[in-house]
Amino acid sequence: MDVKRIREDFPILKREIKGNKLVYLDNAATTQKPSQVINAIKDYYENYNSNIHRGIHKMSEEATIAYEEAHKKVSKFIGSKFEETIFTKGTTESLNLLASILKNKIKRGDEIVLTQMEHHSNIVPWQQLAKEKGAKIKYIEVNSDGTLKTEQFSQIITSKTKIVSAVHMSNVLGTINQIKELGKIAHENKSLFIIDAAQSIPHMTVDVKKINCDFLAFSAHKMLGPTGIGGLYGKKELLEELPPFQTGGDMIRQVTFKEAVWNDLPWKYEAGTPNIAGGIGFGAAIDYLKKIGLENIQEHEEKLIRKTFKTLERINGVEIYGPRINRGAVFSFNIKGIHSHDLASLLDDYGIAVRAGHHCAMPLMQTMNIHSSVRASFYLYNTEEEVEKLAEGLKKASKIFA
Numbered sequence: 001m002d003v004k005r006i007r008e009d010f011p012i013l014k015r016e017i018k019g020n021k022l023v024y025l026d027n028a029a030t031t032q033k034p035s036q037v038i039n040a041i042k043d044y045y046e047n048y049n050s051n052i053h054r055g056i057h058k059m060s061e062e063a064t065i066a067y068e069e070a071h072k073k074v075s076k077f078i079g080s081k082f083e084e085t086i087f088t089k090g091t092t093e094s095l096n097l098l099a100s101i102l103k104n105k106i107k108r109g110d111e112i113v114l115t116q117m118e119h120h121s122n123i124v125p126w127q128q129l130a131k132e133k134g135a136k137i138k139y140i141e142v143n144s145d146g147t148l149k150t151e152q153f154s155q156i157i158t159s160k161t162k163i164v165s166a167v168h169m170s171n172v173l174g175t176i177n178q179i180k181e182l183g184k185i186a187h188e189n190k191s192l193f194i195i196d197a198a199q200s201i202p203h204m205t206v207d208v209k210k211i212n213c214d215f216l217a218f219s220a221h222k223m224l225g226p227t228g229i230g231g232l233y234g235k236k237e238l239l240e241e242l243p244p245f246q247t248g249g250d251m252i253r254q255v256t257f258k259e260a261v262w263n264d265l266p267w268k269y270e271a272g273t274p275n276i277a278g279g280i281g282f283g284a285a286i287d288y289l290k291k292i293g294l295e296n297i298q299e300h301e302e303k304l305i306r307k308t309f310k311t312l313e314r315i316n317g318v319e320i321y322g323p324r325i326n327r328g329a330v331f332s333f334n335i336k337g338i339h340s341h342d343l344a345s346l347l348d349d350y351g352i353a354v355r356a357g358h359h360c361a362m363p364l365m366q367t368m369n370i371h372s373s374v375r376a377s378f379y380l381y382n383t384e385e386e387v388e389k390l391a392e393g394l395k396k397a398s399k400i401f402a
Contacts, residue, residue, distance in 0.1 A: 007383075028171050066283070077286050091197075112162065115166050246271035
C-alpha cells in the first residue's frame with residue numbers, strides 16, 4: 001500500500017498547525033476526507049441538487065439513482081441485502097433507533113446485557129429503556145489486560161436476557177472482541193444480538209451474515225465519509241416486524257384521514273428528506289476504501305501497532321492501556337504526573353492532534369481507576385514517521401513537567 005500516494009488524496013494533511021506539519025492522530029473521533037469524497041458532495045450540490053423519490057424531473061431522478069446506489073455500495077460492503085441497510089445520522093442514532101423500536105419486546109424483570117467497555121451511546125439508550133420498562137442491565141466485565149471476561153458470556157446471558165449489545169472494537173482500549181462467540185450464546189438464549197461497529201468497520205472486513213448479528217450500527221465519518229450520516233443493518237424479517245422509528249415523508253406509502261401504510265424497506269426507517277449529499281459522500285468513501293482494500297489497511301495498521309508499542313514503551317512513565325494482540329490501532333495512555341489534557345495541549349503545540357478525556361466511556365474509566373487518558377488513533381494515511389513524531393512530542397512534554 002503506497003501511503004505516500006494515499007496522503008496526496010487528503011488536502012487537509014498539507015496543513016500546518018502552529019508552524020508544524022499536521023500529524024493527525026484523532027481518527028477514532030473522526031477521519032479525514034479524501035478529495036474523492038469531497039468532490040462527490042460538491043458535484044451533487046453543483047450539478048444535480050434535488051430531492052429524491054417521486055420527482056419526475058431529470059435532477060430528481062439523478063439524485064435518486066445516486067442515493068440508492070450509495071445504499072447498494074454500503075450494503076455490499078457489509079454483506080447485507082439492500083433492504084436491510086438503513087441510513088441514519090450515525091452510530092448513536094442507530095442505537096437510539098433500536099432502543100425505541102425494541103421497547104415493546106422488553107417487560108419488567110427482563111435483562112439487557114452490555115459490556116463494561118461500551119461507549120456511552122451503547123449504554124445510555126439501554127439504561128433509559130430499562131428504567132421505562134423495569135428491566136435490569138448486566139455488564140460483562142473487563143480483565144486487567146483490556147479484554148472481556150469471556151467466561152462470563154454464558155454466566156451472565158440467560159433465558160432472562162432479551163438483548164445483548166456489544167462493541168466490536170473498543171474506542172478506548174483498541175480491543176477486538178470475540179463477537180461471534182458472544183452472538184452464539186445470545187442466540188442460544190433467544191436474545192437479540194446488536195453490535196456497535198463504529199470503530200471496526202473502517203479497519204477490517206465486517207460481514208453481517210457471517211457474524212450472524214441481528215443489528216449492526218456504524219458511522220460514515222469514521223471511515224472517510226462525511227459527518228451526519230451512518231448506517232444500521234437489521235435482519236429483514238425483524239425490520240419488517242418492528243414499528244417505525246419516526247413517521248412522515250418518504251417512510252409512508254399511503255395516508256388516509258384515518259390511517260397510514262408504511263413504505264417498503266429500507267425507506268420505512270428513513271422519514272423525511274434524508275441527508276442526500278451525505279449518502280452520496282458515504283458511497284464515495286466506500287468506493288475509496290474498496291479501491292485501497294481493507295486487507296491492505298489492516299496490514300498497514302498492524303505495522304503501526306507494533307511500531308507504536310515499541311516506540312512509546314521507551315518513554316519513562318508511559319502506561320498504555322489495552323491488549324497487545326487482537327487489537328486495533330487505538331492507543332490510550334497516560335504519562336505519570338501529567339494530566340491528559342495538559343499532554344494533549346502540549347502535543348498540539350507541535351502540530352500533533354490527539355484526543356484527551358474519558359472518550360465517552362466514563363464507566364470503563366472507573367473500572368480502570370483513571371479519570372482520563374490521551375488517545376492516539378491511526379488510519380490508512382498515517383506513517384511510522386508520525387509515530388516517531390508523537391514520541392518526540394511526548395518526550396518534550398515530559399521534560400517540561402519534570
